[in-house]
Amino acid sequence: MQSGFGRAWFKAALVGAIGLGVAATTAEAQQSIKIGWAISKTGPYVGGATMTLLNPYKLWVRDVNAAGGINLGGKKVPIEVIEYDDRSNSDEMIKALERLINQDKVDFLFPPWGTGFSLASAPIFARAGYPQILVTATTDRSPEFAKRWPNSFWLLGTATEMAESAVATFTKLRSESKIGDTIALIGVADQFGIELSTATRIALGKANFKIVYDKSYPIGTQDMQPILTEAMRSGADVFMAASYPPDTFAIIDQAKVLNYNPKVFFTSVGTAFPVVKQRFGANAEGIMGTGGWNADSPSLKDYLRRHVEAHGSEPDRWASPVTYSSLQMLQQAIEKVGKIDRAAVIKELQSGTFDTVYGKVKLVENRFLDVFQTGQWQGGEYYGIGPSRLAGSRAPVMKPAWKQ
Amino acid sequence: MLVVDIVLTGLIIGGIYSLIALGLTLQYGVARIMNLSYGEFLVAAALIAFSLYTGMALSPLIGILIVVPTAFALNWLVFELLLTPLVRRARHRDMLEVDSILATFGMLFVIQGVALIIFGGQYFSYSYLSIPVSVLGSALAVNRLVALAFATVIGIAIYLALTRTRTGTAIRAVAVDPVSAQLVAIDVRRASAFAYALGGALVAAAGVLVSMFLTFHASMGVEFTMKALIVVIMGGVGNMLGALVAGFLLGIGETAVARLLDPGLTLAATYALFLAVLLIRPTGLFGRSTH
Numbered sequence: 001m002q003s004g005f006g007r008a009w010f011k012a013a014l015v016g017a018i019g020l021g022v023a024a025t026t027a028e029a030q031q032s033i034k035i036g037w038a039i040s041k042t043g044p045y046v047g048g049a050t051m052t053l054l055n056p057y058k059l060w061v062r063d064v065n066a067a068g069g070i071n072l073g074g075k076k077v078p079i080e081v082i083e084y085d086d087r088s089n090s091d092e093m094i095k096a097l098e099r100l101i102n103q104d105k106v107d108f109l110f111p112p113w114g115t116g117f118s119l120a121s122a123p124i125f126a127r128a129g130y131p132q133i134l135v136t137a138t139t140d141r142s143p144e145f146a147k148r149w150p151n152s153f154w155l156l157g158t159a160t161e162m163a164e165s166a167v168a169t170f171t172k173l174r175s176e177s178k179i180g181d182t183i184a185l186i187g188v189a190d191q192f193g194i195e196l197s198t199a200t201r202i203a204l205g206k207a208n209f210k211i212v213y214d215k216s217y218p219i220g221t222q223d224m225q226p227i228l229t230e231a232m233r234s235g236a237d238v239f240m241a242a243s244y245p246p247d248t249f250a251i252i253d254q255a256k257v258l259n260y261n262p263k264v265f266f267t268s269v270g271t272a273f274p275v276v277k278q279r280f281g282a283n284a285e286g287i288m289g290t291g292g293w294n295a296d297s298p299s300l301k302d303y304l305r306r307h308v309e310a311h312g313s314e315p316d317r318w319a320s321p322v323t324y325s326s327l328q329m330l331q332q333a334i335e336k337v338g339k340i341d342r343a344a345v346i347k348e349l350q351s352g353t354f355d356t357v358y359g360k361v362k363l364v365e366n367r368f369l370d371v372f373q374t375g376q377w378q379g380g381e382y383y384g385i386g387p388s389r390l391a392g393s394r395a396p397v398m399k400p401a402w403k404q
Numbered sequence: 405m406l407v408v409d410i411v412l413t414g415l416i417i418g419g420i421y422s423l424i425a426l427g428l429t430l431q432y433g434v435a436r437i438m439n440l441s442y443g444e445f446l447v448a449a450a451l452i453a454f455s456l457y458t459g460m461a462l463s464p465l466i467g468i469l470i471v472v473p474t475a476f477a478l479n480w481l482v483f484e485l486l487l488t489p490l491v492r493r494a495r496h497r498d499m500l501e502v503d504s505i506l507a508t509f510g511m512l513f514v515i516q517g518v519a520l521i522i523f524g525g526q527y528f529s530y531s532y533l534s535i536p537v538s539v540l541g542s543a544l545a546v547n548r549l550v551a552l553a554f555a556t557v558i559g560i561a562i563y564l565a566l567t568r569t570r571t572g573t574a575i576r577a578v579a580v581d582p583v584s585a586q587l588v589a590i591d592v593r594r595a596s597a598f599a600y601a602l603g604g605a606l607v608a609a610a611g612v613l614v615s616m617f618l619t620f621h622a623s624m625g626v627e628f629t630m631k632a633l634i635v636v637i638m639g640g641v642g643n644m645l646g647a648l649v650a651g652f653l654l655g656i657g658e659t660a661v662a663r664l665l666d667p668g669l670t671l672a673a674t675y676a677l678f679l680a681v682l683l684i685r686p687t688g689l690f691g692r693s694t695h
Contacts, residue, residue: 042516046525047621054525088623189668217662218671220627222618223417226662229409246619249529253617257536257545275529313526404536 030340032080033070035061036106038096040113043088047245049113051273052136052319057110059310060327070331073338086112090120097121101128107340108330115139115192122149131333131346133326135319138162138192140199146366151346155322155368159192162268162290163199165373165386169288169396170238170264171207172388178398179238179263184213184231187242188221196242196268196290212236222250228258238264245270248289249279256283256402264288265399272375272382274314284377286399291318292375292384294359294392303357317382322371325356359391405541410659412542418655419552420614424628425635425647426559427607433642434579434599436497437487437504441512442607442632443625448519449475449611450620454528457615464532465550468612472605479604483597486511491596497582512625519622529619547616554613556648558606563644575599579642634674638681640691649689653677 037057040049061079068076082104086093093112100106101124109130111118118137125132126149133153139145142154173179183204187197197216204211213234217227228251231239239262241251248270255265270276271289280287293300300321307315315321332355333348334340353362361368372384376396383394424446431439439445449471456462456470490507494500533547566572577585578595586592614620635654639646654674661673681689 041525042520043623046520046623047527050525051527186667215667217667221667221670223420223658225413225416226410226659227667229413230663230667245527246529249527249619250617253531253534254545257534258543259536270527273527275527279529279531 030072030075030077033072033077033108033334033340034080034082034104034106035108035110036082036084036100036104037110038084038086038093038100038112039110040088041085045088045113045117048136048269051316053110053113053323055307055311055313055315056320056323056327059307060324060331062310063306064331071335072340082106086117090117093117093121094124097124101130108334108342108345110327111135111137119145122152125149126151129342129346131330131342131349133330133349135323135326138195140195142367143365150350150366153326153349153363153366153368155326155371156319157369157371157373158199159195160199160203162373163196163203166200166240166266166288166290167203167207167209168388169374169386170209173264173396174209181209182212182234182236183209183238183240184234184236184262185211185215185240185242186213186227186231187216188219188244188247189216190219190244192269193219193242193244200240200242209238217247219244220246222246224250224254225258228254228260232258232260232262237262238266240264240266241268243268243270245273249275252276252280252283252287256280256404259402259404261399261401263398271377272318273316276382277377277380283402285379286377286397288374288376288385288396288399289382290373290375291316292372292382292386293317293321294372294390295381295383296392297359299357299359317375318372321358322368325354325358325361328356329354329361406663408540409542410663411656412539412544414656414659415652416544416548416552416655417659418652419555420548420651421631421635421654422559422648422651423551423555423610423613424607425632425639425651426555426562426644427603427605427610428629428632429636429639429642429644429647430562430599430603430606432636434575435483435596435603436500436579436582437483437508437600438501439603440505440508440629441515441625442508443628443630444512444515444519445475445479445604445607445625446611446614446628447620447622447625448515449608450615450618451519451523451528451622453612453615454530455523457530457532464612464616468609471608471612475608476601476605480597480601482511482604483600487600488593488597491593516623516625523622525622527619527621528615530615532616534617545617547613551610551613551616554609555651558609559644559648562602563648566644576642634678636688638678638688640685640688643688643690646688646690650681653681 039054040046061081065078069078084096086096111132111134112121113136115137118134131151135155138156140158140160142158146154187193213231248267251267266288268290272291277284303321333345336348337344374386375382376385385394385396428442431437452471453464453467456467457464490503535546536543537546566576574590575595578592582592635647635650639650657673657677658670661669
């Protein structure tokens with residue numbers, strides 16, 4: 001991996017040094033496809049960015065180059081990567097993207113991490129005519145944005161879809177008389193947390209659930225005992241947290257210490273991370289959360305294996321395989337077009353059907369609708385349980401009490 | 405019952421604040437080094453504890469016996485090589501403070517960069533001694549109780565050592581007036597180096613202990629530095645007892661607000677308490693006016 005990237009840097013420098021004369025001839029016989037990205041390699045976003053974007057980015061480059069490259073009109077062309085660290089800073093991210101477009105003149109751009117950065121970078125991608133396939137961008141306004149920027153593609157759904165899928169799961173359990181209709185809802189007071197909490201409140205109202213405890217906590221909070229004690233005192237059947245990874249792990253850990261055993265235990269971002277089963281072992285059983293995947297699918301099993309082989313760690317069971325699939329879509333669109341023609345690639349992404357590790361992907365108005373929104377740890381694996389219409393979807397199980 | 409629960413949970417949370425701040429109060433209060441890379445040292449120790457635990461199945465409570473002496477030696481070296489030139493050329497204390505901020509700001513990126521290369525950017529999280537015990541009817545986690553006990557015992561021990569022993573008095577003399585301290589035959593450089601290295605050892609211990617229950621990643625050092633700074637300033641710079649009491653006050657205040665008002669206001673409560681203390685006692689709870 002490392003040496004591959006080193007070579008890419010060297011080549012990029014070489015092309016720059018020799019000058020435009022050489023660059024011009026590459027239009028005739030493309031020697032490599034230059035792919036650029038700006039991503040948070042330092043700063044507060046690095047944890048999420050590494051897990052959900054950078055690892056699948058690198059794995060895909062490795063896989064494609066191992067197969068000889070991308071097929072451009074019958075000739076395999078290897079990928080060259082130009083990478084910048086945006087230091088979790090939006091100004092740096094914008095500068096790096098401008099540089100990738102104007103100076104490095106990359107053929108394709110991969111998006112930066114997170115909803116905020118995705119939205120901030122969308123006008124740049126649009127103005128320069130680059131396709132932007134977004135995974136870690138979950139906003140309720142994505143249908144509107146997909147219309148505003150036809151080059152943008154939204155693969156992971158919206159907060160409302162996540163909330164509705166979760167509430168549909170609760171409704172199913174209620175209809176089977178496994179739970180009642182009370183819920184304790186807590187959420188992190190930050191962009192996605194607020195959006196998910198709000199959407200959940202609306203979905204719960206529609207489904208006639210009673211919210212008996214409803215509080216938010218500041219971002220960065222890892223001391224959850226006070227808020228969990230109050231949620232516990234509310235006596236609600238369902239506990240749901242619109243949480244981020246560090247608080248997700250803290251909530252699970254401290255709910256166990258408090259021996260807080262609601263009938264449904266739901267945490268959000270981070271629940272799909274492999275660290276949940278590594279850290280909590282058998283106690284992960286029955287924990288619900290956002291995301292999920294079809295763990296029985298051979299292509300995802302293979303993805304898991306290759307991810308471990310390349311990075312020494314398992315992928316998360318939500319965004320990571322979708323990110324990898326988004327790159328497979330890009331590759332297939334480029335190969336279909338047969339040359340570096342970004343406008344044609346955008347058209348192909350809008351209308352084509354693609355074979356990915358996630359299964360067949362066809363976008364509807366630039367959005368992917370067949371992605372798991374709700375998952376549950378069952379027998380040491382995080383299965384997708386909602387929407388229940390998706391292939392491989394499992395029925396929810398009741399969460400056992402914590403083992404101390 | 406509610407009051408007991410709030411106080412106990414608050415003490416547990418406050419104990420972590422105190423624990424995080426003990427080292428900084430020595431480094432800043434005594435050695436006069438405003439160490440901006442403080443949180444990075446904490447995260448580094450947490451990362452090492454994590455790899456000892458997951459890689460070699462070594463308990464963090466044994467890991468601490470390896471990490472703390474190493475950190476002491478390493479911090480002594482840092483003081484001798486990196487910070488002594490600053491101490492030497494500083495004409496007065498304010499100048500040293502500015503210079504040390506700049507130097508340790510640089511050090512922050514070096515440590516963070518090395519940690520990122522070795523460990524990568526992902527979240528690290530494991531559970532050790534995450535076992536509940538019932539204290540007066542409140543469920544508390546053993547790992548957090550250990551952290552609280554460590555902070556209390558070490559905090560009081562060092563406070564006593566500084567106020568009751570000859571060496572401690574010498575160190576305090578350096579903190580108050582390094583120039584005059586030399587006149588009474590105190591080896592100022594040695595005393596400062598010792599205080600700085602001891603602070604480094606304490607922050608390493610804190611890193612190992614919090615790694616048992618907090619989720620961390622290589623770039624989050626600054627969050628710990630900020631928390632520690634609030635506790636140190638609130639307690640009175642250089643006063644171990646102050647750091648302990650300030651940590652407990654913040655923990656109990658935060659828990660009370662979360663339980664009785666709204667968990668969304670915990671951060672506001674922390675800063676309100678901080679401001680209130682500084683308005684009434686500008687040098688902190690246990691701070692002495694310096695003029």
